Amino acid sequence: MSLHRKGRAALVLALVAVVGMAFRVSWNALRDIAGAVGADDTAAMLYPFVVDGLMALALIATLVLTGDARRFALRVLGAYTIASLVLNYVHGLVPELHGRTVDWGRLADWDPANWALVLLATSLPVGSIYFGSDLVAKVLHHRPAPIPATAANMEESTETERKRSTADLEESTPPQITAPVVRVPDRSPVDHRKPALALKPLPQIDPAPIAPIERRAVAAESTRPRRATGRVPAAAKSTRPKRTPEQLLTEARTATAGLPDEKVTAEGIRREIHTSPVNARMLRDALLAERAAASAV
Structure with missing residues (x-):
């Protein structure tokens, strides 16, 4: 168990290190893009946190939420991942962005592409406010579903109840004896046309004498109080004389x-x-x- 926990901790630390280095690489490109669309130095340094930070928030939300809320978090994660990829790609295609010598608001030579890139770069902060607030609200209002009982847990619970019930019994219950049901055959209908057969009398058999069985009467000990019999003593009678009308x-x-x-x-x-x-x-x-x-x- 200890080795398993250490392995998981090492995996998490390695993942955090890789994500941190990837964020540093993306931070350089997104900072230059923000400066090209009119952001000052402070805003340009915070711009990568707006884009890549929301990606991390959406990733955490997908691990917590379920159902439609989880699918919404996956869409936000996918959209901001594509947006960050596009801006990093543009940063690699335009060398002037590295030294910030590009014209203000000019990210591409073709005007429609330039307008689309500027719209994308400037709309990401607003989207981060909206989608980030929605994801946080969904996570805070999320109620996890109850964990269904597995077969192992049910078997263990049944075994516990069985042991508990067996321990509560002081003695085994005797089996219930059911008397066999004997079916008496129905009487055959009497045919009045035939004469009745005369039955021969059976010889009388004297009963064998039964030896007397000595029985010893055992007084049953009763816990019920005995009812008073006989006359009521004079001390128990009322001393008040009976009054006349x-x-x-x-x-x-x-x-x-x-x-x-x-x-x-x-x-x-x-x-x-x-x-x-x-x-x-x-x-x-x-x-x-x-x-x-x-x-x-």
């Missing part, structure tokens, strides 16, 4: 003495004197009847 009515009058008729309810009487709901309703009706009779007088 007259006593309940007297207590109800006292509890509802200062209440208006609409607030005399069975629930309120039940809570105040601690009686049953049936008695509370009877007391309520009696109290309301007494009040109605008193108000009528």
Whole structure:
């Protein structure tokens, strides 16, 4: 594993070195082209980064993006590669560009070719702004697709679940016993025209005596609580004496003495004197009847 990583690191470093040297060669030609189309010294030095730098950005985008976005990045990479190749080719054909003695805006003797080359050289920076921004936005908004589960991972996961399930079982499950189904033949239809055959009685066979089997009763230990049987002890009985209806009515009058008729309810009487709901309703009706009779007088 360590040798594999070292080999990959060495390959990447060699690629970076080759790309750096190629950029240096192309940088010379593109700088002279930029000076010929009117760029100052600073702009001419930055011009190669505009063209070849976008090529590097498009190459990285093709490694990250997928689908239509990846195809768009490949088109940008191909277009700027061809543009850089054309400008480097023109730089090799026009010796005056090396010493910057060429006329300003003159890259070819034939006017249509010159116009096309000047348009190409001046449009590349604008294209770098547009395409570079679009590629960066696509890379930032890209969401990688989930990695599909391979057969090895699925097999390993299945094996893990199988081992886990086997370890959870304390004992093996006994096989389920299915009783065989015996089909009883259908009874043949009785022909009433034929006389029934007389069946001979079978000789009676006395059953063989069965020796008694001694069984020992084993008391089953039960964890369920036993239900109380018999009489309730005196200590468990309520010590409060049972009240008569007259006593309940007297207590109800006292509890509802200062209440208006609409607030005399069975629930309120039940809570105040601690009686049953049936008695509370009877007391309520009696109290309301007494009040109605008193108000009528």
